Amino acid sequence: MDLTPYRLTAEPYYHPTGHEIALYEHAYAHRLPLVLKGPTGCGKTRFVEYMAWRLGKPLITLACNEDMTAADLVGRYLLDAEGTRWHDGPLTTAVRHGAICYLDEVVEARQDTTVVIHPLTDSRRILPLDKKGEIVAAHPDFQLVVSYNPGYQSHSKSLKQSTRQRFAALEFDYPAAEAEADIVAHEAGIDRALAMRLVDIAHQSRRLRERGLDEGISTRMLIYAGVLIRDGLPPVDSCRMAMTAPITDDPDMQRALGAILESAF
């Protein structure tokens, strides 16, 4: 099978915040499964894309959701004119043909899905397709990377120990203010002073975590706001639309965030 569509053609922009690149390279050298932990929109997905590009491997990304089942990962039988035909799922494709498989927000997936990755993430490196009666041995290039956001405090949305202990982990957080401003300025194409102002607002919102906000404003939201401002929209409107309006429905919190925006520009 041709994995060309899964290869990254251009270098994705990534601004390292520590020595995570070297750590990832070592993990990949030994094909250790990796879990990336961190709040939403802090750069986990971008990091995986960058590493896939850097290592020259195809990347198959799957955003997990609560309706995703094991069959969506490994594949299923479909009907055609001849009868039934097996169709590999994205995980099976990555295992068979050698890609980095990235399961984004893995805790969102139903619990039966996380179990299918177990035989892939220990020394066996196999994927049994029980419905098809086949055992797929992993291609030497295959690596499994999953991400999740430990900020959700939930019994149902956390990884089981049996899953956790199969992974090496890299912890991510929002970059330090200076680095975050560089990223926002680069990605949104705005000047650095404005980027710094957006970062200030994000920091203010992150202080409200656990005081009514589940999550602070992420780097990704800052970039969206920056893009709108670059288009010529007024900064307060841009920030409201891309940063403060989406993150909460609580009217008190909206009022507070509105006041923060008004005071920033």
Add this chain to the structure above:
Amino acid sequence: MAAIDSLAPRLAALSHVMHAFGIDDGDVQALERPPQDGPAPRPVLHGATLLLPEAPPAWALPADELHLAATLHAIGHLRHSWRRQAAGKRKPMSLALAGAIEDVRVDRLLMRRHPGVGRLFRRLLRGQPELPQMGFEAMVARLQRVLLDPQADDHDKDGGDAWVRKGRALFEAQAGRLDDAEAFREVVSVLANDLGQLRVRMNLQTYAPPLPWHDDNSHLWAHGADAEQAETPLRRPPPQGEPQPAPPQAPEEAPEPAPLPELARHDYPEWHYRLERARDNWCTVIERAVPPASASAPTLPARAPLRLARSRRLDRSQRIRRQWEGDELDLDAATEVFIDRRLGLAPDPRLFRRNGRAVPRTSLLLLLDLSASTADLQPCGRSVLDLEREAAALLMDALREREDRLEVAGFDSDGRQAVNYLRLLDFGQPVPADPATVLGAARPGLSTRLGAALRHATARLAKETSAQRTLLVLSDGTPSDIDVFDARHLVEDAARAVVEARRKGVRCFCLSLDRASEADVRRIFGHAGYRIVDDPARLAAALARSYAELAGA
């Protein structure tokens, strides 16, 4: 009172603003003052709590903006100003002037860092009523105006003009050193001296900082022996718009109620962290029954019903057949497709099947802390027990129609020999139409031996056959008892009880209604096992989420 009503809905948002600006313990409350002659009441900064009066009607300004400006100004003080400096023998006018210059300094610092704050202040200044011609207050007002709004011009041609110009020049000369309060001492002393020579007088009775978002600056000075009176004592306004539930009375005011009838006694071990072992049969839990509809029912505030999330769990016993898409082929449907094809008919393409969502039965035990401390009023003006009752009522209403089994129990303790476990609603018992009838028996009483209560609740849950057994504790969080003098002992014991319960497959979660107890609750229930709710408005949402997490929905 009507005036304060319009301020109340803004207070929570203004508190959030303080937190966002880095004042972690900041809070904004309404300043309740009997109407009095003299100047309109000013905001008061007491510790990190800002007390806000209604906006003065003389200013044709949106009250929203004025309150936001006052909050931002208070943030400026908390970030940059000195606190309670000894006033010594300085004259009132000198102190007032120093306060006025300090007000402008913190405003300018805020404006430098947050340009929108400058626009807000200037907009407010332009709504300022016509300034009086004479007197100290007018001169201060003019000076502040030109310092905050570079476009403003001091048009007056009397003697004040020169003083204002001089003040502006002196201040701007130091403007590069805004961060340094000391740099402005000299400015104040020169200006105060000039005022003395101009024979300007200050009326102590009527003076208030001229700009309405500036607080009374009482936090800046300590006046020797009167220092304690300088700050206005905190008075919490009663909660607005809600019927006040019957206030929980101290036990001695009512005749001692006869102890409720005993149902059973159970002995439980207790963990002694210093010994690193459990002492067997250390605590006695006494189950007590509630006489039916005995106590007068407390009135519970009306709330929107709780919406509980639908289940997210898969159940393979529930297969949904004949779907357009799904996990696997529905063999019967697939066979029919082939039969149809052979017959030359159009086959029905719905030939997949998928696993349905489970409706797992949950046994939920709601454990209410009934210790005396739950009678304490919270910042919202209501007691912990009121909030516990309200949460219990919400949950009872929400679960009435579901298959889940619910037990509601309260506990308090009087030493290790008598941990009372009050069975308000048993598993299997129908939820009464009005939850208040059973919750009325929950009265604040003795101490909090949480570990023993948790062990008994776990034992009650262990008898349940539901797929999920969950224990939700509503508490103010800090265990204590009369025969325990080591504050850590009961915390460690309760933490142990939670570990044991989880090992037995009982999910434990705590909704704590008192932020001050967070460290203990975290120790007992673990970082993902608790949630703090000190705002009644957020109670329903927190409850729904806790339930969803516990029930795996």
